[in-house]
Amino acid sequence: MPWVRLDDRFPSHRKVALLSDRAFRLYVSALCWSSENLTEGRILEKELPLVARIRGHKTAAAELEAAGLWDRAEVGWVIHDYLEYNPDRAKVQAEREANAARQQAWRDRKKAEREAKRNGDRNGVTPTPDSAPDDTTDARRRHDGDTNASRSGAENQSSSQVNEFRNGVSNAAPSRPVLPSPSEKEKEDVSKTEGQPPGASLTHIGDRPRIPTNCEPLVAALSANDLHVGWELAANEWLLIEALIKRCGIPALVTSARGSWQGARVQPRSGRYFLPAWRQLPDAVAPGTPTLAPVQTLTGTDARVAGWGAIAAKFAAEDSA
Structure with missing residues (x-):
């Protein structure tokens, strides 16, 4: 101016x-x-x-x-x-x-x-699951329901794009679900079969996972159906599997595992993945047990037609008499 x-x-x-x-x-x-x-x-x-x-x-x-x-x-x-x-x-x-x-x-x-400041905040590099310092597997893939997998990313990493209080987002590793333990009676039954005291470790022999003798047919049946998973389980989990074999039978367990395998978004990596669905299975029917035919209930038009047929049969019986 x-x-x-x-x-x-x-x-x-x-x-x-x-x-x-x-x-x-x-x-x-x-x-x-x-x-x-x-x-x-x-x-x-x-x-x-x-x-x-x-x-x-x-x-x-x-x-x-x-x-x-x-x-x-x-x-x-x-x-x-x-x-x-x-x-x-x-x-x-x-x-x-x-x-x-x-x-x-x-x-x-x-x-x-x-x-420059905005792009620096937006494009900041954070460790990925494949490059986290504590990761022991380069190509570890995470899937829903597999409690043997662990998050390999660094915990509680800060990000300018995420507010955990506003968006409900947390980078913390999820807690491992607690599987129900078998009853004391189931432990005693299996320990008698194996000749071991209750609660004995059945997990490893040397560096290889040990599969109890009673569980080997189930593992073989799963492998025959191309359901290949790891079997590094705890002793109480093996006890639970043996009890499920006795209660439900191997065919029912294999069928359930195949359905869980097909429904998983990511291929399961541990046999532990099948345990929740196996525990929901009904007891196997003992051989020779008679089964009752289901009672069919007629509704609507079928019920009316059946009623008219009964009345016609009654009239025909009276006429013949």
């Missing part, structure tokens, strides 16, 4: 001190008008009413001309020595362009800083 330059002794100058109030106001207003519109001191006669809202503006202009403050021009006046104290149009425009360029450069720099 340009400025009008006035000497601090301007009001006491002999040319100004003798002016009337309206002429003084017109002169100062003309300085501001010329600086604002870059007229370089030229005042057009048709613009005179716009320069200052005063009465008798032509009389005031004649007074300024007589005092030597304005010089008469072809279509108006020129403020005397205006360019000696104020910049011309070219200089003002150059300063405005330089200021605009400097302000635009400042805005661009601030915008780039904000974008």
Whole structure:
């Protein structure tokens, strides 16, 4: 924004001190008008009413001309020595362009800083499950329901995109579900079969997992059906499996495992995956047990037709009698 330059002794100058109030106001207003519109001191006669809202503006202009403050021009006046104290149009425009360029450069720099900060927060690198320092398997895949798998990502990693209180998201590893333990009677039955005290470890022999003798037919049947899983189980889990074999039978367990295998989104990696579904199976029917045919209940049209048939049979029996 340009400025009008006035000497601090301007009001006491002999040319100004003798002016009337309206002429003084017109002169100062003309300085501001010329600086604002870059007229370089030229005042057009048709613009005179716009320069200052005063009465008798032509009389005031004649007074300024007589005092030597304005010089008469072809279509108006020129403020005397205006360019000696104020910049011309070219200089003002150059300063405005330089200021605009400097302000635009400042805005661009601030915008780039904000974008860099935003992209830095958004694109921050966090350890992935394959690169976490505590991971023991490079290609470990997680699946629902497999309690033998563990989350390999770092726990409670901070992220600018996730607020655990607002979005209900937590990076903590899920807790392992607690499987129901077999009863003491089931433990005693299996321990008698194996010749071991109740609660003895049946998990490993050396570095290889040990499969109890009573459970080997089930593992073989699952493998024959291409249901290959790991069998690193705890002693109480083997006791539970042996009790399930006695209660449900191997065919029912294999059928249930095949359904669980087909319904899993990710291939199970442990035999522990089948335990929850196996515990929901009904008891196997003993051989030779008679089965009752289901009672069929007629409803709707079938019931009405059956009723009419019974009435017709009754009438036919009476006629034959």
